[in-house]
Amino acid sequence: xxxxxxxxxxxxxxxxxxxxxxxxxxxxxxxxxxxxxxxxxxxxxxxxxxxxxxxxxxxxxxxxxxxxxxxxxxxxxxxxxxxxxxxxxxxxxxxxxxxxxxxxxxxxxxxxxxxxxxxxxxxxxxxxxxxxxxxxxxxxxxxxxxxxxxxxxxxxxxxxxxxxxxxxxxxxxxxxxxxxxxxxxxxxxxxxxxxxxxxxxxxxxxxxxxxxxxxxxxxxxxxxxxxxxxxxxxxxxxxxxxxxxxxxxxxxxxxxxxxxxxxxxxxxxxxxxxxxxxxxxxxxxxxxxxxxxxxxxxxxxxxxxxxxxxxxxxxxxxxxxxxxxxxxxxxxxxxxxxxxxxxxxxxxxxx
Amino acid sequence: xxxxxxxxxxxxxxxxxxxxxxxxxxxxxxxxxxxxxxxxxxxxxxxxxxxxxxxxxxxxxxxxxxxxxxxxxxxxxxxxxxxxxxxxxxxxxxxxxxxxxxxxxxxxxxxxxxxxxxxxxxxxxxxxxxxxxxxxxxxxxxxxxxxxxxxxxxxxxxxxxxxxxxxxxxxxxxxxxxxxxxxxxxxxxxxxxxxxxxxxxxxxxxxxxxxxxxxxxxxxxxxxxxxxxxxxxxxxxxxxx
Numbered sequence: 001x002x003x004x005x006x007x008x009x010x011x012x013x014x015x016x017x018x019x020x021x022x023x024x025x026x027x028x029x030x031x032x033x034x035x036x037x038x039x040x041x042x043x044x045x046x047x048x049x050x051x052x053x054x055x056x057x058x059x060x061x062x063x064x065x066x067x068x069x070x071x072x073x074x075x076x077x078x079x080x081x082x083x084x085x086x087x088x089x090x091x092x093x094x095x096x097x098x099x100x101x102x103x104x105x106x107x108x109x110x111x112x113x114x115x116x117x118x119x120x121x122x123x124x125x126x127x128x129x130x131x132x133x134x135x136x137x138x139x140x141x142x143x144x145x146x147x148x149x150x151x152x153x154x155x156x157x158x159x160x161x162x163x164x165x166x167x168x169x170x171x172x173x174x175x176x177x178x179x180x181x182x183x184x185x186x187x188x189x190x191x192x193x194x195x196x197x198x199x200x201x202x203x204x205x206x207x208x209x210x211x212x213x214x215x216x217x218x219x220x221x222x223x224x225x226x227x228x229x230x231x232x233x234x235x236x237x238x239x240x241x242x243x244x245x246x247x248x249x250x251x252x253x254x255x256x257x258x259x260x261x262x263x264x265x266x267x268x269x270x271x272x273x274x275x276x277x278x279x280x281x282x283x284x285x286x287x288x289x290x291x292x293x294x295x296x297x298x299x300x301x302x303x304x305x306x307x308x309x310x311x312x313x314x315x316x317x318x319x320x321x322x323x324x325x326x327x328x329x330x331x332x333x334x335x336x337x338x339x340x341x342x343x344x345x346x347x348x349x350x351x
Numbered sequence: 352x353x354x355x356x357x358x359x360x361x362x363x364x365x366x367x368x369x370x371x372x373x374x375x376x377x378x379x380x381x382x383x384x385x386x387x388x389x390x391x392x393x394x395x396x397x398x399x400x401x402x403x404x405x406x407x408x409x410x411x412x413x414x415x416x417x418x419x420x421x422x423x424x425x426x427x428x429x430x431x432x433x434x435x436x437x438x439x440x441x442x443x444x445x446x447x448x449x450x451x452x453x454x455x456x457x458x459x460x461x462x463x464x465x466x467x468x469x470x471x472x473x474x475x476x477x478x479x480x481x482x483x484x485x486x487x488x489x490x491x492x493x494x495x496x497x498x499x500x501x502x503x504x505x506x507x508x509x510x511x512x513x514x515x516x517x518x519x520x521x522x523x524x525x526x527x528x529x530x531x532x533x534x535x536x537x538x539x540x541x542x543x544x545x546x547x548x549x550x551x552x553x554x555x556x557x558x559x560x561x562x563x564x565x566x567x568x569x570x571x572x573x574x575x576x577x578x579x580x581x582x583x584x585x586x587x588x589x590x591x592x
Binding site for chain 2: 071074075078081082083084085086087088089090091094095097098101102104105108143193196197200201203204309312313314316317318319320321322323324325326327328330331
């Protein structure tokens with residue numbers, strides 16, 4: 001918990017979120033330098049601490065986008081729950097999709113500590129004013145895609161997210177610790193799924209190779225545009241929201257994946273991929289950034305379907321949420337005592 | 352009492368198929384739930400049921416062969432659990448009817464010397480949670496808004512005719528079926544009335560009484576459900592996953 005940058009009592013009102021906080025008071029400069037010093041000293045910024053408006057806005061945008069990605073990311077995988085080829089795989093996949101909903105919940109809670117509401121953020125997702133990771137606009141065409149998503153997409157996500165466990169904003173960093181634990185489990189399961197296919201029948205092997213061929217480049221794009229074109233990078237690094245550049249993380253990911261692909265007995269679809277002795281890294285071929293920007297602008301294979309399904313689930317569920325609110329309003333007093341026990345105890349038994 | 356392996360197998364299959372099929376239906380909700388907390392809850396219940404199904408089917412044979420290679424006529428689940436999800440109220444009505452049944456059945460079964468008793472004792476804890484979830488939602492929807500009240504009543508009414516089958520004795524299960532039926536009726540009536548709803552009045556089984564899921568006679572949506580569930584597994588004979 002940081003102490004050096006605590007807002008003095010007089011400044012508390014201005015520390016509230018929202019446009020009003022843009023107000024320039026006489027001591028903003030002092031608060032700003034305390035904040036900068038705290039960040040420089042690797043102290044954690046907490047919800048009640050003063051923070052620059054732009055820092056708050058950047059975090060809201062990033063955490064919301066992260067939460068939205070978890071929620072939209074349920075769709076490509078849920079697409080295979082009803083077709084999973086064994087009961088063991090079906091259980092693993094259901095548990096994974098459930099975890100993703102849980103990650104969405106952690107992340108919306110982290111975003112809410114910055115003064116926004118989950119409903120407000122969901123509205124922005126549904127109306128296209130906030131984005132989610134463009135990787136989820138690719139379709140899952142075969143069962144092997146479930147494995148490729150686990151290995152490559154979750155692998156890329158972990159490479160991105162592990163440094164976020166040291167992010168300067170405390171609630172986000174703590175959410176990432178929990179998320180990363182579960183994600184790395186999913187990633188190993190995805191790898192193991194692909195391994196079973198790769199060592200299976202020729203048809204299964206071909207299915208695995210095809211999935212890796214389709215997911216490899218989109219996974220590399222998950223690290224974002226090249227450093228030279230990344231608009232938010234520099235400021236985020238100064239604020240210690242981000243710890244490494246896009247290109248650094250992408251390189252790290254490639255270096256991790258190459259030997260894993262070899263152990264899997266699968267190839268990566270890049271003729272330029274080779275070990276560079278001098279750099280001590282793998283060199284890889286050029287990324288098709290026109291595809292990346294096109295997907296990001298909404299022209300990917302599934303952009304329309306993903307957002308339509310999300311909106312529909314929300315709209316069709318409106319009457320359920322209204323019912324829950326109406327019931328809670330009617331019974332807020334006399335049910336208060338029994339509800340926690342009734343919901344708490346049996347849930348623990350199934351945990 | 353001692354159960355022969357054969358009848359225990361039939362019982363394991365009946366209860367295992369119930370859990371497998373309902374788990375599958377709940378899995379269809381993933382990504383479609385009305386609120387994120389329900390994504391978690393419905394998946395959680397589906398996973399508990401799938402876990403039960405895997406243990407039960409393994410007692411009767413190979414879980415994957417039984418799940419993916421049997422034809423519709425060989426499934427022994429009650430017709431209630433194969434009913435399509437419908438709207439959220441329809442799903443909750445199905446959960447209410449079934450989780451109360453399963454809770455009472457497992458609680459009784461746990462006290463017998465059946466080889467299913469240990470599984471029943473463990474599963475009863477999970478099912479108590481499922482029942483609580485279904486009850487809480489029946490109350491919220493029944494006593495929520497006019498629309499939710501109407502939808503909840505519609506769900507209860509539509510599924511009522513599938514409830515009678517739950518009390519048909521299953522070979523190999525040493526259960527006091529009549530007591531089970533009375534307890535079920537009392538519990539379900541209590542929840543429905545507390546939710547300001549009406550207990551359905553129609554018959555609890557269809558006119559075609561032989562058409563019981565336990566006999567391998569199912570409703571039409573079940574075949575399509577199996578086609579989807581089994582397609583990939585059947586497309587790769589002998590493969591392991």
